[in-house]
Amino acid sequence: MIRFVARRVITSAIAVFGVVTIIFVLARLVGDPVALMMQPGMTQADIAALRHGLGVDEPIPQQYLHFVVGAVHGDFGISPWQSRPAFGLVMDRLPATLLLTVAALGFATVLALALGTMAAARPGSWIDRLGDAISMAGQAMPNFWLALMLVLLLSTTLRWLPPAGYGHIENLIMPTLSLSLFTMSRLTRLVQSELETALRQDYVRTARAKGLSEPVVLLRHALANVAIPLVTVLAVDFGLLMGGAVVTESVFAWPGVGRLLIQAIGQRDFPILQAGAFVIATIVVTTSLFADLAYAMLDPKIRHA
Amino acid sequence: MPDILADNTLSAPLPSHACSIPRRRAWRGIRLSLNPVYLAAAFLVVLVGAALFAPWIAPFDPLQGDVLSNLAPPSFDNSAGPPHLLGTDMLGRDVLSGIIFGARISLIVGISSVIGAGLIGSAIGILCGYFRGTLDEVLMRLVDIQLAFPFILLAIFIMYVLGQGLGNVVTVLVIATWPIYARIARAEAMRLREAEYVAAARALGAGHRRILLRHIAPNATPPLIVIATSAVPQMIIFEAALSFLGIGLPPSEISWGSLLAAGRDYLEQAWWIATFPGLAIMATILSVNVLGNRLKQRLDPRSRHL
Numbered sequence: 001m002i003r004f005v006a007r008r009v010i011t012s013a014i015a016v017f018g019v020v021t022i023i024f025v026l027a028r029l030v031g032d033p034v035a036l037m038m039q040p041g042m043t044q045a046d047i048a049a050l051r052h053g054l055g056v057d058e059p060i061p062q063q064y065l066h067f068v069v070g071a072v073h074g075d076f077g078i079s080p081w082q083s084r085p086a087f088g089l090v091m092d093r094l095p096a097t098l099l100l101t102v103a104a105l106g107f108a109t110v111l112a113l114a115l116g117t118m119a120a121a122r123p124g125s126w127i128d129r130l131g132d133a134i135s136m137a138g139q140a141m142p143n144f145w146l147a148l149m150l151v152l153l154l155s156t157t158l159r160w161l162p163p164a165g166y167g168h169i170e171n172l173i174m175p176t177l178s179l180s181l182f183t184m185s186r187l188t189r190l191v192q193s194e195l196e197t198a199l200r201q202d203y204v205r206t207a208r209a210k211g212l213s214e215p216v217v218l219l220r221h222a223l224a225n226v227a228i229p230l231v232t233v234l235a236v237d238f239g240l241l242m243g244g245a246v247v248t249e250s251v252f253a254w255p256g257v258g259r260l261l262i263q264a265i266g267q268r269d270f271p272i273l274q275a276g277a278f279v280i281a282t283i284v285v286t287t288s289l290f291a292d293l294a295y296a297m298l299d300p301k302i303r304h305a
Numbered sequence: 306m307p308d309i310l311a312d313n314t315l316s317a318p319l320p321s322h323a324c325s326i327p328r329r330r331a332w333r334g335i336r337l338s339l340n341p342v343y344l345a346a347a348f349l350v351v352l353v354g355a356a357l358f359a360p361w362i363a364p365f366d367p368l369q370g371d372v373l374s375n376l377a378p379p380s381f382d383n384s385a386g387p388p389h390l391l392g393t394d395m396l397g398r399d400v401l402s403g404i405i406f407g408a409r410i411s412l413i414v415g416i417s418s419v420i421g422a423g424l425i426g427s428a429i430g431i432l433c434g435y436f437r438g439t440l441d442e443v444l445m446r447l448v449d450i451q452l453a454f455p456f457i458l459l460a461i462f463i464m465y466v467l468g469q470g471l472g473n474v475v476t477v478l479v480i481a482t483w484p485i486y487a488r489i490a491r492a493e494a495m496r497l498r499e500a501e502y503v504a505a506a507r508a509l510g511a512g513h514r515r516i517l518l519r520h521i522a523p524n525a526t527p528p529l530i531v532i533a534t535s536a537v538p539q540m541i542i543f544e545a546a547l548s549f550l551g552i553g554l555p556p557s558e559i560s561w562g563s564l565l566a567a568g569r570d571y572l573e574q575a576w577w578i579a580t581f582p583g584l585a586i587m588a589t590i591l592s593v594n595v596l597g598n599r600l601k602q603r604l605d606p607r608s609r610h611l
Contacts, residue, residue, distance in 0.1 A: 011449055018450035029466045140590035142542045144549055145583035148569055152580070156573045244455030247546050251569070261458060262550070265465050281453040288452075 012285035023277035033268035077271035086271035090279050097256040101241040103176040108184035116191025131188050138185025144247040147178035164253040175252045183237045191226050198222040227298045235291035239284035342599050345592035356408040363402035367559045370396035376575045392577040394567050403559050404585050410560040414544040415537045418478035423533045426483035430490025435498050448484040456481045469555045493525035527604040534597035538590035561586050
């Protein structure tokens, strides 16, 4: 177990390092930030000073070395546009991203468990078909289109909710709904099929033969089997939503990490891009590490191996 | 699985004892034509036809606006020339024609990025799974790196480096998605290289090349095809997302995503601009998924015998 964890920690660290390196290189391929910052009337000396101030006058390998040494000490540089430490700027955006992600995944999980369990309990019933319809539609609908349709219905037509913004509970509803649909559709199908498999097992027959009531059989004995695949999907989607919710964020003017990064690409703000890549990759690999540890806790077969 | 859908569509309103034989036969005809698999296939045929013959089918030039009739709502009124069945956008361009021409972009992007990523990813995966060693270790670290960063952000990054354009969108999607195929192909190759018929081929003196091409690649193909089919819709959505953000295709090309993006600023005045392209995306993806599920049942021997 310890060896397994140690190996996973090392490969995770390599992955974070790789992501940051790739983003470092890609950022420099996007273009020269100095070109965006030049103002009319600047002399050659001014430009050289600006270049020096940004640290982009050094050869790229040396810039990389400086960056790595700084990053190891927790210093990701200062955003030239916002004149503040880039790491702090990224961390300021993190609560908004986490709030939306947790809300969307939480909503998706609760609804998928309810719908999937009811569908598996009564195969062929209307609720079974509703579950099928939701999972088909959810996988076919681009979430930014759903977002626009929600705005059209709930804001422009019914005027129940503000079309965009951040800070109030009303602002959270539409982004949560539009982001949760895809995860919910996958989870509903997953819960349903895992439960249907579990309900065919011998121990379920035993539980029923003991005279346990159907809800107890379903919730206590069968549903436990859903835990591991559920954790897997949630861990993957959690990682994808860290910064991957950019399009939804842009529809609802949600101040998340993804939008900060998109803006930083346009401005060629290297420190924010590198700090953002580091934060996102660290969260993603940590999540998948915890998911692996969660399997060990959830599955006695793995725990004792 | 989709059979649950297929068989239940119309089974409920049929009390068998009350039905005369011809009526039952008529029901069967309707059931057959409402079978989602046929509906999906029919829709895709129409879509591909529309994409191929877009210049002849589309009622208007999708890029040529008529400012006098901008933001016109959907109408069937043909008293003043051909009607704008799905309305017009802020520049007076016909939405229906935009959707018909946009189908070309979506299909080209969806299919070519899946083929590109599928071939490259599978080839790398099979080689790594078969030979293992350092190459394999390097590959797995690369896959880890790509999985540690949201794929849409990576795609946006590379779009900024390459610039807008159809070829670049496809390239970006190939770069962003090849690891999916590589992982599966690798797992398949690792499993197959221990198979008895591979050992037999080796004993008969077959070289690596022959074993890879004749024994491993063909047997690793079915799961890869299943993954590839389910990836086509995702690629269509990603192209739409990139164009929606304004970094996918240049304004001279019409895609479903750019139509959606154009409609976003006019939700209040003109709901139709954003609504119809989204419906087109949804119908396309639903159809591909329905057919993909059927394909999966055909290719997966375990579900075939159920």
